Amino acid sequence: MADEKIKQEQELENETEINGNEAQTQEETAEPDKKDKKAKAKKEHKKSKKDDASEKVEALGQELISIKDKHIRLQAEFDNYRKRTMKEKMDLIKSGGESVLVNILPIIDDFERALTAFSEMKEDDPLKTGVTLIYNKFKDFLKQNGVTEIEALEQEFDTDLHEAVTKIPAPKDELKGKVVDVIQKGYQMNEKVIRFSKVVVGE
DSSP, X not given: OHHHHHHHHHHHHHHHHXXXXXXXXHHHHHHHHHHHHHHHHHHHHXXXXXXXXXXXXXXXXXXXXXXXXXXXXXXXXXXXXXXXXXXXXXXXXHTTTXXXXXXXXXXXXXXXXXXXXXXXXXXXXXXXXXXXXXXXXXXXXXXXXXXXXXXXXXXXXXXXXXXXXXXXXXXXXXXXXXXXXXXXXXXXXXXXXXXXXXXXXEO
């Protein structure tokens, strides 16, 4: 009986020892697993931080590109606006007195008709001299303001400069499609037509 008890005790001791060893080995194997998991978690955390940082940098880069693009567009718009306003000012300065000068043109026409009527008078006739003097002053005034006469007689008919009143058979073959007579002179102001030449065209 005593021997059996001793055997049982020894077996119990052996079992507890084996169980203890197994538990120890399980703990030992569990510890590296925990360490590995922690290391992995740390690595993943670092990776996620790096990814977040790179995403932020990329987003900021895109924002910077967008701001630069907006700035360039704004500069271009302002430059176009500045050029446009300068051109408008120049046009206003150039054509500021256009309406006044256009209203003077019929007076010039009257002077030319008067001079045509005085063509048979003597050159030293006081009336003819006075009208010629005033006419020349008017012409100088127009020149000073950038008004010039449009050349029309025997020139190619140009719709940008001439207004055809009628067509007649050309007296010469070389005058076909050209101006054969000017009914009313045309004028330009700084290369802008302020009155078209009224002409007769040969055909």
